[in-house]
Amino acid sequence: MARSDIPDIVIGRLPIYLRALVRLQAEEREITSSHELGERLGISSAQIRKDLSHFGEFGKQGTGYAVDTLASELQRILNVDREWQIALVGVGDLGRAIAHYGGFTQRGFRITQLFDGDPAKVGKRVGKLKIRDMAEMADVLREENIRVAMIATPADHAQDVADELVAAGVRAILNYAPIIISVRKGVRVEYIDPGIHLQRMAYYLDD
Amino acid sequence: MARSDIPDIVIGRLPIYLRALVRLQAEEREITSSHELGERLGISSAQIRKDLSHFGEFGKQGTGYAVDTLASELQRILNVDREWQIALVGVGDLGRAIAHYGGFTQRGFRITQLFDGDPAKVGKRVGKLKIRDMAEMADVLREENIRVAMIATPADHAQDVADELVAAGVRAILNYAPIIISVRKGVRVEYIDPGIHLQRMAYYLDD
DNA sequence: TAGATTGTTAATCGATTAACAATC
DNA sequence: TAGATTGTTAATCGATTAACAATC
Numbered sequence: 001m002a003r004s005d006i007p008d009i010v011i012g013r014l015p016i017y018l019r020a021l022v023r024l025q026a027e028e029r030e031i032t033s034s035h036e037l038g039e040r041l042g043i044s045s046a047q048i049r050k051d052l053s054h055f056g057e058f059g060k061q062g063t064g065y066a067v068d069t070l071a072s073e074l075q076r077i078l079n080v081d082r083e084w085q086i087a088l089v090g091v092g093d094l095g096r097a098i099a100h101y102g103g104f105t106q107r108g109f110r111i112t113q114l115f116d117g118d119p120a121k122v123g124k125r126v127g128k129l130k131i132r133d134m135a136e137m138a139d140v141l142r143e144e145n146i147r148v149a150m151i152a153t154p155a156d157h158a159q160d161v162a163d164e165l166v167a168a169g170v171r172a173i174l175n176y177a178p179i180i181i182s183v184r185k186g187v188r189v190e191y192i193d194p195g196i197h198l199q200r201m202a203y204y205l206d207d
Numbered sequence: 208m209a210r211s212d213i214p215d216i217v218i219g220r221l222p223i224y225l226r227a228l229v230r231l232q233a234e235e236r237e238i239t240s241s242h243e244l245g246e247r248l249g250i251s252s253a254q255i256r257k258d259l260s261h262f263g264e265f266g267k268q269g270t271g272y273a274v275d276t277l278a279s280e281l282q283r284i285l286n287v288d289r290e291w292q293i294a295l296v297g298v299g300d301l302g303r304a305i306a307h308y309g310g311f312t313q314r315g316f317r318i319t320q321l322f323d324g325d326p327a328k329v330g331k332r333v334g335k336l337k338i339r340d341m342a343e344m345a346d347v348l349r350e351e352n353i354r355v356a357m358i359a360t361p362a363d364h365a366q367d368v369a370d371e372l373v374a375a376g377v378r379a380i381l382n383y384a385p386i387i388i389s390v391r392k393g394v395r396v397e398y399i400d401p402g403i404h405l406q407r408m409a410y411y412l413d414d
Numbered sequence: 415t416a417g418a419t420t421g422t423t424a425a426t427c428g429a430t431t432a433a434c435a436a437t438c
Numbered sequence: 439t440a441g442a443t444t445g446t447t448a449a450t451c452g453a454t455t456a457a458c459a460a461t462c
Contacts, residue, residue: 023362023386060419062417063419097301188408202316
């Protein structure tokens, strides 16, 4: 099935499956089944089999799936069987915490560039990385061929930053600023806004 | 329409609408329309009208919606026309950044308790809050009647922490640990895992 | 072999959208 | 009034699930 024919919602579940498989690897499990995965994830086994069937046949009747094999296949499908460089824009409290987070590398990503517009921060280090000036950003992104970025600036700068990133060749943006940004077709944006999640849950609280 | 009849997916969009309305307020706009909101959010105007119709009639034909009124109504519907106390468990880099983040109060929440299992951290301050020992957690949560918590511990502690939280009366958990946790019916869990978002986008990258 | 589980089809279920009368 | 936009219905669209033959 052609890449473009596969629904976004299916793609969206693949990393969830992959995360569960990596967990199973950590538990030294060699075989699993759509039933077990579904149980752990709160998803029906039929859905898992259907989702995977978009990409090929990875299981064995009567047995299930080899954990290592399926994990590798999903990494390949998701393009995370390599390491993508990430530029992080906005190095406040949140940006610093993201920069310190070590969990990205095992998932196919590494933050290699930090940018901030505040002259007071430029030149400072966070871990092994030096914070660079926004003015250098476009050139650096192009030189390093960076395709992925994170925005952790205040909301009112996010759109401008996004425009610069896209102009410099970035194709995927993870936006921590609490605002929808618009980008041209072909550029993906995903959002992280804890306030949205809290408000969703508050609806169901009553006292 | 009864609360329980309204699809989760509709509830999930209300905070997005609210965020856009608050933004419009900041721009000092008094009136908006389902078309304008849809335009900004990348959602059809019909969907916005349909979603709102689950809760009442908030607009005026030929005119649209009063921004302030609709924002207030959504805050009321979502139960965020008050301030929920939040307990944050796990005060590493990420936990500290979350604790410093000032954006929760304007959205109906305030972090009022910090817990960590590491004796070296207990007693230290983050802003105005003192980190307390996990051993005190259950008592404190019950005394303060806390219903909302965030987990920012490593993945392998998240399930145990969640169990303790739920036993102490917590009904909504925002989990930053990259693992699905299971809780009894009636308790809501939402997840924040940047790795999942990055991997979703990587699928569409090609070089 | 008997039991288990896949991959896939067809049916069901639910969400989105188009269209329009009502009306400001 | 004329133009615009809501709230709602019915149609469309798409996603999920149940069921089962194939087969390990």
